[in-house]
Amino acid sequence: MAVVLGPNRYGKAETRVVRVTRDGGTHRLKDVNVSVSLSGAMDEVHLTGDNAAVLPTDSQKNTVFAFAKRYGIGAIEEFGLLLARHFTASQPAVAHARVEIHEYGWRRISGGHSFVRDGGEVRTALVHHDVGGTGTVVSGLTDLVVLNSTGSEFHGFARDEYTTLEPTRDRVLATAVTARWRHRGTEAAWDDSYAAARDALLSAFAETHSLSLQQTLYQMGRAVLDGQDGVCEVRLALPNKHHFLVDLEPFGLENDNEVYFAADRPYGLIEGAVLTDDAPDAPSAWN
Numbered sequence: 001m002a003v004v005l006g007p008n009r010y011g012k013a014e015t016r017v018v019r020v021t022r023d024g025g026t027h028r029l030k031d032v033n034v035s036v037s038l039s040g041a042m043d044e045v046h047l048t049g050d051n052a053a054v055l056p057t058d059s060q061k062n063t064v065f066a067f068a069k070r071y072g073i074g075a076i077e078e079f080g081l082l083l084a085r086h087f088t089a090s091q092p093a094v095a096h097a098r099v100e101i102h103e104y105g106w107r108r109i110s111g112g113h114s115f116v117r118d119g120g121e122v123r124t125a126l127v128h129h130d131v132g133g134t135g136t137v138v139s140g141l142t143d144l145v146v147l148n149s150t151g152s153e154f155h156g157f158a159r160d161e162y163t164t165l166e167p168t169r170d171r172v173l174a175t176a177v178t179a180r181w182r183h184r185g186t187e188a189a190w191d192d193s194y195a196a197a198r199d200a201l202l203s204a205f206a207e208t209h210s211l212s213l214q215q216t217l218y219q220m221g222r223a224v225l226d227g228q229d230g231v232c233e234v235r236l237a238l239p240n241k242h243h244f245l246v247d248l249e250p251f252g253l254e255n256d257n258e259v260y261f262a263a264d265r266p267y268g269l270i271e272g273a274v275l276t277d278d279a280p281d282a283p284s285a286w287n
């Protein structure tokens with residue numbers, strides 16, 4: 001029985017590119033996930049290991065970043081066509097290009113450079129009640145994804161022999177907020193309280209000129225407490241969703257804080273509590 005090569009394709013999946021367009025102080029954001037898959041005369045690489053027809057998936061990823069800079073990202077259909085036509089036109093072995101793009105929507109918070117991602121967030125409540133009649137209520141949310149495309153710095157940090165991070169005076173700051181806030185009592189206008197806390201978190205994130213995510217965390221917690229006497233403690237978990245500036249110099253392009261690689265892991269995880277100095281102890285409230 002003979003064995004033959006069947007249908008095949010290859011490419012770089014899920015290149016996460018964030019393109020910031022700066023129009024003075026007003027920024028626009030395009031956040032996409034691009035998967036390229038090429039097919040054509042690829043028998044040799046499978047049968048003999050001859051790579052002559054294989055444009056590396058690494059080059060495909062670089063093309064996505066370079067095109068994001070060179071042409072911007074308009075409608076994702078248009079960006080997809082641009083890429084697919086490029087690969088079929090420039091690689092003799094490529095007969096077909098498949099480009100799938102997913103776009104994540106963002107809405108403005110306030111100011112010109114602060115955004116909250118559409119959908120996905122979850123409202124949470126955790127209630128404890130004793131037979132004796134005392135209770136605690138912890139409200140919260142998870143997966144509230146926010147991004148500042150400027151207004152964030154990180155420098156002056158401790159260094160050791162393993163430190164390679166470059167200090168920065170202008171970076172993208174993004175996080176998926178998990179916040180929980182403890183109420184003093186068991187009577188409150190819960191929906192209004194939730195809306196006010198969510199607003200306070202968003203405004204504080206947008207309005208804090210950040211020197212670290214830790215500093216932003218404290219300001220976010222404080223904003224919730226300042227807005228509501230009925231809340232005595234806020235706990236926050238803020239993953240630092242790193243956006244790395246892509247080096248476009250090898251392609252003769254300058255990257256003036258426009259094209260970022262949105263990494264999903266590993267991520268910094270910044271956690272902390274902010275509380276009023278009269279907050280009652282609540283050993284079980286958070287578990």
Ligand SMILES: O=c1[nH]c(=O)c2[nH]c(=O)[nH]c2[nH]1
Nearest residue numbers: 154165211212213214240268
């Ligand atoms: O805001 C930050 N806090 C850190 O603790 C940290 N560590 C790091 O590598 N980048 C950052 N950013």
